[in-house]
Amino acid sequence: MSAEPTTTWIPAENPELEARIVSLGSYLLSAATTFFFISFLFAFLYLRALNSNGLWGGPKPGHHVPTTTTSGIAILACVLVSVLLVRLALVELRGSTRALWWPACAGALLLGLAAVAIQCWQYTDLGFGTEEGGYASVYLGWTGFFTIFTFGAMLWLETILATARRAPAKAPEVEKSVASFSVFWATLGLVEIAAFILLYGVK
Amino acid sequence: MARLSSHARRILAMWLVSTAVAIPLIIWVLGPHLPPGDMTAEASDQTSANIVLTAVCAPIVLLILVYFGYALVVFRASGGQIEDGAPIRGHAPTQTLWLVLTSATVLALAVWGSLVLVVSAHGAGGGQGPNPIDPPAGAKEALQVQVIGQQWNWTYRFPGYGAIETAHLDLPADRLVEFHVTSLDVTHSFWAYELGVKADAVPGVDNIAFVHTRKPGSFSIRCAELCGLWHGHMYQTGQVVSTAGFASWMASEQKAEALNKKYLPPYSGHYYPEPQRRAG
Amino acid sequence: MRRLVRLNLRTAIAFGIAGFFLGAWVGREIAAGHDYLIGTDQDDVAVFMGFLFATIGWLAGLGFFNYPVSRLLGRPAGYPVEEAKGTARYFRMSTDHKVIGIQYFFGVGAFFLIGGLNAMLIRTELLTPNEKAFPAGQYLTLVGLHGTMMIMMTSAFILGPFGNYFVPLMIGARRMAFPRIEAMTFWLTPLAGLVLMSAIAWNGFPTGWTGYAPLADQARAGMDAYIFAFMLIGISLCLNGLNLMATILTMRAPGMTWTRLPIFVWGVLSTSILMVLASPVLLAALLMGMLDRTANTGFYLASTGGSAYLYENLFWFFGHPEVYILALPGFGIVLEILPVFTRKPLWGYKLAVAGMLGVAFLSFFVWQHHLFVSGINSTLRPFYMLTTEMISVPTGIIFLNGIGTLWLAKMRYTVPMLFSLAFFFNFLIGGLSGIFLSDVPSDVTTHGSYFTMAHFHYTIMGGLVFAFFAATYYWLPKMTGLVLNEKLGKIHFWTMFVFFNLTFFPLFAAGFLDMPRRVSTYAPHLQVINDLVSSAAFCLGISMLIFVGNLIYSLVFARIPAEQNPWHSRGLEWQVPTPVPLHNFDEIPEITGDPYDYGVPGAPPVARLRPASAPARAR
Ligand SMILES: [Cu+2]
Numbered sequence A: 001m002s003a004e005p006t007t008t009w010i011p012a013e014n015p016e017l018e019a020r021i022v023s024l025g026s027y028l029l030s031a032a033t034t035f036f037f038i039s040f041l042f043a044f045l046y047l048r049a050l051n052s053n054g055l056w057g058g059p060k061p062g063h064h065v066p067t068t069t070t071s072g073i074a075i076l077a078c079v080l081v082s083v084l085l086v087r088l089a090l091v092e093l094r095g096s097t098r099a100l101w102w103p104a105c106a107g108a109l110l111l112g113l114a115a116v117a118i119q120c121w122q123y124t125d126l127g128f129g130t131e132e133g134g135y136a137s138v139y140l141g142w143t144g145f146f147t148i149f150t151f152g153a154m155l156w157l158e159t160i161l162a163t164a165r166r167a168p169a170k171a172p173e174v175e176k177s178v179a180s181f182s183v184f185w186a187t188l189g190l191v192e193i194a195a196f197i198l199l200y201g202v203k
Numbered sequence B: 001m002a003r004l005s006s007h008a009r010r011i012l013a014m015w016l017v018s019t020a021v022a023i024p025l026i027i028w029v030l031g032p033h034l035p036p037g038d039m040t041a042e043a044s045d046q047t048s049a050n051i052v053l054t055a056v057c058a059p060i061v062l063l064i065l066v067y068f069g070y071a072l073v074v075f076r077a078s079g080g081q082i083e084d085g086a087p088i089r090g091h092a093p094t095q096t097l098w099l100v101l102t103s104a105t106v107l108a109l110a111v112w113g114s115l116v117l118v119v120s121a122h123g124a125g126g127g128q129g130p131n132p133i134d135p136p137a138g139a140k141e142a143l144q145v146q147v148i149g150q151q152w153n154w155t156y157r158f159p160g161y162g163a164i165e166t167a168h169l170d171l172p173a174d175r176l177v178e179f180h181v182t183s184l185d186v187t188h189s190f191w192a193y194e195l196g197v198k199a200d201a202v203p204g205v206d207n208i209a210f211v212h213t214r215k216p217g218s219f220s221i222r223c224a225e226l227c228g229l230w231h232g233h234m235y236q237t238g239q240v241v242s243t244a245g246f247a248s249w250m251a252s253e254q255k256a257e258a259l260n261k262k263y264l265p266p267y268s269g270h271y272y273p274e275p276q277r278r279a280g
Numbered sequence C: 001m002r003r004l005v006r007l008n009l010r011t012a013i014a015f016g017i018a019g020f021f022l023g024a025w026v027g028r029e030i031a032a033g034h035d036y037l038i039g040t041d042q043d044d045v046a047v048f049m050g051f052l053f054a055t056i057g058w059l060a061g062l063g064f065f066n067y068p069v070s071r072l073l074g075r076p077a078g079y080p081v082e083e084a085k086g087t088a089r090y091f092r093m094s095t096d097h098k099v100i101g102i103q104y105f106f107g108v109g110a111f112f113l114i115g116g117l118n119a120m121l122i123r124t125e126l127l128t129p130n131e132k133a134f135p136a137g138q139y140l141t142l143v144g145l146h147g148t149m150m151i152m153m154t155s156a157f158i159l160g161p162f163g164n165y166f167v168p169l170m171i172g173a174r175r176m177a178f179p180r181i182e183a184m185t186f187w188l189t190p191l192a193g194l195v196l197m198s199a200i201a202w203n204g205f206p207t208g209w210t211g212y213a214p215l216a217d218q219a220r221a222g223m224d225a226y227i228f229a230f231m232l233i234g235i236s237l238c239l240n241g242l243n244l245m246a247t248i249l250t251m252r253a254p255g256m257t258w259t260r261l262p263i264f265v266w267g268v269l270s271t272s273i274l275m276v277l278a279s280p281v282l283l284a285a286l287l288m289g290m291l292d293r294t295a296n297t298g299f300y301l302a303s304t305g306g307s308a309y310l311y312e313n314l315f316w317f318f319g320h321p322e323v324y325i326l327a328l329p330g331f332g333i334v335l336e337i338l339p340v341f342t343r344k345p346l347w348g349y350k351l352a353v354a355g356m357l358g359v360a361f362l363s364f365f366v367w368q369h370h371l372f373v374s375g376i377n378s379t380l381r382p383f384y385m386l387t388t389e390m391i392s393v394p395t396g397i398i399f400l401n402g403i404g405t406l407w408l409a410k411m412r413y414t415v416p417m418l419f420s421l422a423f424f425f426n427f428l429i430g431g432l433s434g435i436f437l438s439d440v441p442s443d444v445t446t447h448g449s450y451f452t453m454a455h456f457h458y459t460i461m462g463g464l465v466f467a468f469f470a471a472t473y474y475w476l477p478k479m480t481g482l483v484l485n486e487k488l489g490k491i492h493f494w495t496m497f498v499f500f501n502l503t504f505f506p507l508f509a510a511g512f513l514d515m516p517r518r519v520s521t522y523a524p525h526l527q528v529i530n531d532l533v534s535s536a537a538f539c540l541g542i543s544m545l546i547f548v549g550n551l552i553y554s555l556v557f558a559r560i561p562a563e564q565n566p567w568h569s570r571g572l573e574w575q576v577p578t579p580v581p582l583h584n585f586d587e588i589p590e591i592t593g594d595p596y597d598y599g600v601p602g603a604p605p606v607a608r609l610r611p612a613s614a615p616a617r618a619r
């Protein structure tokens, strides 16, 4: 066993390379996330089509558990506006003024967290139990893991905001990190649109 | 160039000779021993599929073995010396030929497999789900047998005979049989080896498989999908008997089952048992 | 930045155990409020929460949360590099890809040996046609532990040690794209192994490595360990693929064009695609199973609106790409090694690349060949038959590359070369037996039988594990700086090759003679075959011990320093000193030549390692 090692802290060596790595990583993470939620999309369509024992919709054949469309719309709106705000911040960072990117991103963060909060509140007042049919299962799984992914995305966004606040970085670097985040967050936005259409529209 | 082609000629000759020896051996010596035999039309189809595939594989195996054997002996460095080989990066005609040959073989196999599956064998004894696309001629008069997998046994119901349930399986010879395989708990797989039948028993699913029995004889029944503790014990021996023998077996079973009949659930293509889940 | 506690494996274990008990308590509190718990004897919520908290504790104990927390507080990005020597650095989180490679080699290797020990116990039971050695439940747990452990560990068998260690060296980079994620992919692996083994403490699990529902819904709490361990591996695989792909796509040295990329790196790249896209589906399938077991949902229960087919579809959508996650790195290894010991360029390089990418692409369209007799989509069976058989075309290309590279070669029969040649033999049998399983009529006979089992052991053990040993004998001298004993290596090779084939070839016959997989009871007339197989399997186990003995002898006792380039390879990884310096290259090298230009007159060196000082060569 050796003595305490000497640790050198190496800063991100080449910011340009670092940004490319994070950007590519973001695309790959988005692809993986898409495949993760495609599993739930498949589960939805498959179980709905099979309708085994007639129990897709609820605990009795031919019955469908109630859905809470209001909070569904609220979550969808929060996520979509948040995605748009991040895009807006990106436009802002690429433009000449750059004044609004911070409030836009902060707003996006708050809206994302609001989506998480609304979903958690909704679980306490669901109107159906998890065991009541295929729809209930898919609903719980899809929204649950979407909420967890959303929370993770918000941690990432917070990191970007905190870094920029502490050490005012050059605009190109902030722009690249926001751009990478935006890819992932827009992917989750698409997942939420699909979830809304299927879970609240198609049922 | 002359040296090069002499290698190629020797390899080719060895390959052709060994293939010419191997293929008749496979067809006429090994072939009759390949499973699952000829007790049913479907089993015969599977046996010939196994023979054809073995015969197709033989030249490929022999090509690689002959070539690698030759190369290992001839293309070696002399006495542990490090010397460079011929710097060849590829040979376009060989590459094209290889791609064409492998693609053609594969396509031919897929087309042939599909033809056997759909046109001549009507599912080749495999489970086809609740709606087989191409049921064989005379499917309406087929003997209906429901196979019920449960932990850890097989039982059989005969909807044509008052839907009685039996613990053994007898089938008449020279008859088209339509199996409806389902399960009462977890996924099993009904494997009647000599009949050439394999169909998963899935809860809530009516999995249909057709088989044309021929001569009388016995066959073994196993479970081919892991289903828990006594999976290996889901083992029975069934009989294919003469039509008269089947009728008398059925009569005695019906008599024995008469008392039990009222306890049986109504016959259905599949059953939805209470979920055995752990909850918690 | 001074630390009060030194975070290493010891703190990880301590925090992990503490986390487990905390999580189990939290789980019990959560579940206690729900009336559906009444009348059940087991507390899956508590077990899952225990595992979750144990994972958090394990990662915290290794120090994985320090950096994310500091980033949340807005501290700048960057990564630490330890300039430590000695063995201690292998027992804590390290961001040096070379340390991680060695951690992977020994970590995954240890679990591979445990999985092998399970196989020995299985073969002991199968000496007799009835249960003798183990009760039926224990036997099934052994089968499940063997299968799951092997699939989990061999998924990282080549990409873990050799991918992490050599990809940066081979493309001329100083590190991987995400060094911390790289460390995490490793540290999740032993944790997954430990979680899986903890299944023994909860009465095991009955499902084998496939974890089919609804048997999994019915099983006792050992199933939770299976689900959680496999989830950890799914995350690890996905992140490892993401990291390797990002490294290869962004960090190649100048001059490392796509046609100069070593073929092993192409193998890693095509595998990474599968890992990134397929593992999330496994994760989702397992999470649905977890919800079925804890939250009372009914994804896989037909009686409550679910379907067992849903699991089978999702699982095999991951499961077939997984087969190539296991096979493709092997292709890369043997094609990397053949040119070195034939002293020839790799024959048909571009075709090999196309073949590997083609296999990766096609492998997403074949999964229902595992379900030919299940009753799913029987109308689609001709399609899956075609796609499955089509995969033999790109796979066959690898054989053509081998044939072409051996043509007019000057072969040297070193241990890595012997393992590579055996790979072709074993994979040939493994691949061709797959044709029987892809053709529906013959699949009706062979599905779910020992034929299938022999088939995939030929591809995984005969293919991947042989390639792993080829890579071990080839690269371990570079990784450890020590020579491996060649005589013991040859004994290991010959015993392994002979007894591998004696073990698995007869199993094709057992399958043809109606022996189903995963049984502890079989027909008495099959005892001769099974006893033969068991005896060969025990010898195969001894062969593995010879390898372990060689490792211990060479690395602990003999300790002969390895040359920088003992095989006279052109590969860039051999042009750096042994042992490899902390930063790999003083300057990022400039790639000037093809890695396989053996015997090419006037071929430029593969790279200029110090562009500033080295004299420029023509072309
Ligand atoms: Cu069974």
Ligand SMILES: [Cu+2]
Pocket: C319, C320, C323, C366, C367, C369, C370
């Ligand atoms: Cu497959």
